[in-house]
Amino acid sequence: MVPRLVELGHEVTAVSRGRREPYQPHAAWKQVRRETQDREALEADGSFADKILALSPEIVIDMICFTRDSARHLVEALKGVVQHYLCCGTIWVHGHSEIVPTTEARPRKPFGEYGIQKAAMESYLLEEARLHGFPATVLHPGHIVGRGWPPLNPAGNFNAHVFEILARGEKLALPNLGLETVHHVHADDVAQGFVKAIQNCKAAVGESFHLVSPAAVTLRGYAEHVSAWFARKPNLRLLPWEQWKESVSEEDAWFTWDHIAHSPNCSIGKARRLLGYEPRYSSLQAVYESVQWLIEHKVISI
Numbered sequence: 001m002v003p004r005l006v007e008l009g010h011e012v013t014a015v016s017r018g019r020r021e022p023y024q025p026h027a028a029w030k031q032v033r034r035e036t037q038d039r040e041a042l043e044a045d046g047s048f049a050d051k052i053l054a055l056s057p058e059i060v061i062d063m064i065c066f067t068r069d070s071a072r073h074l075v076e077a078l079k080g081v082v083q084h085y086l087c088c089g090t091i092w093v094h095g096h097s098e099i100v101p102t103t104e105a106r107p108r109k110p111f112g113e114y115g116i117q118k119a120a121m122e123s124y125l126l127e128e129a130r131l132h133g134f135p136a137t138v139l140h141p142g143h144i145v146g147r148g149w150p151p152l153n154p155a156g157n158f159n160a161h162v163f164e165i166l167a168r169g170e171k172l173a174l175p176n177l178g179l180e181t182v183h184h185v186h187a188d189d190v191a192q193g194f195v196k197a198i199q200n201c202k203a204a205v206g207e208s209f210h211l212v213s214p215a216a217v218t219l220r221g222y223a224e225h226v227s228a229w230f231a232r233k234p235n236l237r238l239l240p241w242e243q244w245k246e247s248v249s250e251e252d253a254w255f256t257w258d259h260i261a262h263s264p265n266c267s268i269g270k271a272r273r274l275l276g277y278e279p280r281y282s283s284l285q286a287v288y289e290s291v292q293w294l295i296e297h298k299v300i301s302i
C-alpha cells in the first residue's frame, strides 16, 4: 500500500514498532517517514491518539485496530481533524456463511473473539460516520496472500508442508467432503481497495467493503489446482471431521476448524460498484505467488 500511496503523490508516514521490514523492498520507502511507536503501550497510558495527532495527518489508515475501545480512543482525537479515516476489518465479522456470496448488507453474526471484536469496531465506526459525520470507512480483507505471506493452505490451516505433499503427489486428507470454502485476496488487491476508497472518499465514508478475490475456492478445488501446478494428479482422501482432526496437530486442527466453520464466500459487488475495485488476482493466482515465495525461501522443498 505504501508504494501505491507514494506513487500517487501522498506524503506518507508509516507508524509501527519498527520490528519488521516491508513485505517487499521498494524504492518508494526512501520517501516515507517511519515513526517507531508501540500502539498497545501508548494506548495503555492513553497517549497513542496524541502521537498520531502530532503528525498532523489529513488521512489516517489504521491497519491494526482490533476493538471498539481502541477505535474510540483514536476517533475522539481525530474528529474535525482528518478528512478520511480508513480502518482494517475482516470478513470474520460475518460469522458463518448463510446466503452466498455474502454481501456487506448481511446482518453480522460473528463468533470467536477476533470476529466479535472487529464487528463491534465496525458498528461503532459506521455509527460515528452516519450519526456524527466522522469520515470513517471499514475495509474487510479475506485471507491475505502474495509474496511474503505464508498462505492459508488447501487444508484450511497454515502448515506449509501441505504444499509439499501436493507437489510430490502424496496422499492428502481433507475434512468432510472438501467442499467448505476459503476466500483469499492478494495483498496488492487489499492495497488497491484502500487506495480506491481514498480516491472515492464520498462514496466510501460511512460504508464497509469486502476486499477479496472475485471468487472463493473449495478446499478440494484448491488442492486439485495446487497439484496441477506441479503436474501431479490429486491424491486426496476425504475424512469425517472427527477422524480428520485426529490426523493433524492440535494447532492445525484449530485453524482448519476456524476457517471451515466460517467457510467465507464474499461478494465484491459493492466495492466494484462504489469504488471501482477490480482485483488483479484470482484466489489461485494470488496463492501461487505465496507458494513461489515459499519455494524460493526454502520454506518448502518440492
Ligand SMILES: NC(=O)c1ccc[n+]([C@@H]2O[C@H](COP(=O)([O-])OP(=O)(O)OC[C@H]3O[C@@H](n4cnc5c(N)ncnc54)[C@H](OP(=O)(O)O)[C@@H]3O)[C@@H](O)[C@H]2O)c1
Pocket (backbone or CB within 6 Å): 015, 016, 017, 018, 019, 020, 021, 037, 038, 039, 040, 041, 063, 064, 065, 088, 089, 090, 091, 140, 141, 142, 143, 144, 145
Ligand atoms: N493477515 C490476514 O490474512 C488478514 C485477514 C483479514 C484481515 N486482516 C487484518 O489486517 C490487519 C493487519 O493484519 P496483518 O495480518 O497484515 O498483520 P501483520 O502482518 O502482523 O502487520 C501488522 C503491522 O503492524 C505493525 N504492528 C503490530 N503491532 C503493533 C503495535 N503494537 N504498534 C505499532 N505497530 C504494530 C507491524 O510492524 P512491527 O512489528 O514492526 O510493529 C506490522 O507492520 C489487521 O487489522 C487484521 O485484522 C488480516
